[in-house]
Amino acid sequence: MKARCSMNAKPGAVDWDAVRADLHGLHLITAPGQRKQLSKDFYWYSPILSAQLDHCVADLVVKVSTEDDVRQVAAVAARWHLPLTVRAGGTGNYGQCVPLEGGIVMDVTPMCRVLDIQPGRMRVEAGARMHDIELAARETGQALRMWPSTWQVASIGGFIAGGFGGIGSFRHGILRDSGNLLRARIMTLERAPRVIELHGDEIQQVHHAYGTNGVILDVEVALSPAVEWLHCTALFPGYRGALDFCIAAQAPALDIFLLSSVEARFSPWYQSLGERFPADRHAVFTMVAPDSMAPFRALVAGHGGRISVAGTEPELRAQGLPPAYECAFNHTTLQALKADRRWTYLQVAYAAPFEPAVVERHLRLFGGDVLQHQDFARVAGQCCAFGILLVRWKGREHQYQVMREIEAQGGCRIFNPHVVTIEDGGMKTIDAQQIEFKQRSDPMGLMNPGKTRGWRPALAARC
Ligand SMILES: Cc1cc2nc3c(=O)[nH]c(=O)nc-3n(C[C@H](O)[C@H](O)[C@H](O)COP(=O)(O)OP(=O)(O)OC[C@H]3O[C@@H](n4cnc5c(N)ncnc54)[C@H](O)[C@@H]3O)c2cc1C
Structure with missing residues (x-):
């Protein structure tokens, strides 16, 4: 040809x-x-x-x-x-x-080997499942800093190329924060492919680029000392109370890995929790260090809440209960959609510092059409809130109307999950650094075409 x-x-x-x-x-x-x-x-x-x-x-x-x-x-x-x-x-x-x-x-x-583990770092092939990597790190008394709630299936390369942050981001920040990603080796897409090695912040050039900027071969990521986290559910009578508790739980004295609030209307979809997440209570799902349990319990009580679940993951599994991370992030949407496909979702980044009144406004404004769920994470050291909202599917126009309402006030930014391009989804602007790197790593523009608006056919190299 x-x-x-x-x-x-x-x-x-x-x-x-x-x-x-x-x-x-x-x-x-x-x-x-x-x-x-x-x-x-x-x-x-x-x-x-x-x-x-x-x-x-x-x-x-x-x-x-x-x-x-x-x-x-x-x-x-x-x-x-x-x-x-x-x-x-x-x-x-x-x-x-x-x-x-x-x-x-x-x-x-199949590219899933653990290549090296040292104090504070590990190098793995990009196709390795994150849960498998964690097990390997645990054998050395260390643990991954963050992972998606899909870690049983999701790979480290997919997390870096497609993800953002996740379980652990409350403690360690998001993927793009300095110190989390240390090194990545990339294969270019050319007639004579080359390997490019990226270090530290250079990895931004392939992070969240949807695999449009070369094939990630292997990566080195930071590790932290392992902690046997206690998975807790704290219940509150009002959603404002649950959110106020989440803000108070940001105190540096508490060592928390995951902090997510889920409103009571989700409870029918969390059947395995039964009365531990009843329909008249709002839940905060957390992973708490054993040393922090006493002040954590006091803080819950001080906010008028009660703890309905507390245990290690094996203890919870033995009782047929899900770990906290399967109740948070996009697993919340998954719980709902498994039972009822008449819903979809939206992702929101709230202005920092987070103001719960914004969520109260949305509760009033959207009534039964939008259900609230917020995950808390540190970004560049600052504590931020992100919403993964369940939205009743009433057609495209309604979906975009909800997005416009949310962006109209309170400094909220929508990360639109109904589009395929990087820029329309969340970035809003074209990342010039990524496009420049694409000219080196995929000069013909063959990788995952259609996913970045920043790439135009005119940029493709003659060959
Ligand atoms: C229930 C649920 C919960 C989730 N929770 C989170 C969360 O907490 N945080 C989060 O960030 N995301 C989350 N996600 C999204 C997703 O699970 C993660 O981003 C996950 O890490 C993707 O990994 P994967 O191996 O499945 O990637 P894939 O889906 O296979 O790929 C994702 C992207 O990465 C590219 N890619 C994959 N491997 C490579 C490679 N080696 N080189 C170059 N490009 C590559 C692909 O082309 C694609 O564009 C969630 C999704 C679901 C359904």
Whole structure:
């Protein structure tokens, strides 16, 4: 096939037999059902994205186990001008690993080795599941600083390329905060792929870039001494009281890993908690260090609350109870959608310092259409609140009307989960540094096309 410049091959016009021959020796998946399954993520939370993405399927899926495998796939994609979308756990929310233009999906989950663990740091291959990494770190008395609530399936590379922060961010900040990500090795997408090593803040060039800026091969992340966290549920009679408690719990004397408030109307979807999260009480889900339990209990009581659950994760599991992290972040939405698909969600960043009156206003304004849930995290050292709100699905216009209302007052910013591009989702502006790096790491613009507005075909290198 004749190579083309500055324009991706139309997959229909590609000689796939020849492409497959070029990928000899690799694990190729051609069966339509499997290709379809490996072209999806959790975009189905959004009815808007469901309509837009349900038909998107890779022409070919390749599973890679080694750096040499990645090099071979990258070179073949470059030679044939094929779109290449990297996927790992497939737990992203915005169609992040859905191949909008078909082409090749490269599944990196077999690249999952722990390469090195030292005091305060560990180096792992990008496809490693975060929970597996944590178990390896725990063997050395250390632990990951943060992870998504999907960590049983989600990979470290997917977290860096698609995520933001999560469980642990209340204590350690978000992924982009200095000191959390130490080193990353990236494979470029070119006819002769190269490896680029990024250190510290340079990693921002691939962080939250949705895999448009090269393939992350392995990463080195910071570790902290392990703590046997106590997973607690604290109940409050009013939602304002629950939020006031969350603000008070930001006191430096308390060592807390996770702090999330969930309003009472979610309780029917938390069936396994039963009377531990009754329909007339609002819940705060936390992970608290054993040393902080006494002041934590006093603070709950001082705010008119009571603790209905407190125990280590194994203790809770033995009683059939979920750990606190499966009650927070986007697991809250998941609990609801598992039972009732007439809802969707929105993500909000509140102005700092967080003012609970903003949430009280939204409770009044939206009534039964919007249910409240806030996660607290440190960003550049400052304590911030983020909302993952459950929104009744009444159509696209209603969804955007709710977004406009929320952004109209109180300094709230919406991170729109109903769009596929990085810029429309949260960044709002084009990250010039990322686009500049893309010209080095993906000069033909083949990686996950359609996910960044900052990339225009005119930027593609002639080849
Ligand atoms: C219930 C639920 C809870 C969640 N909670 C959180 C949370 O607390 N915090 C959070 O940040 N996110 C959260 N997420 C989103 C998602 O689970 C995480 O971001 C997760 O870390 C993604 O990892 P993954 O392996 O599933 O990535 P995928 O979904 O496979 O990929 C995500 C993106 O990264 C790219 N990518 C993957 N691997 C590589 C690689 N090696 N090189 C280059 N690009 C790559 C993909 O192309 C894609 O654009 C949640 C999602 C759900 C459904």
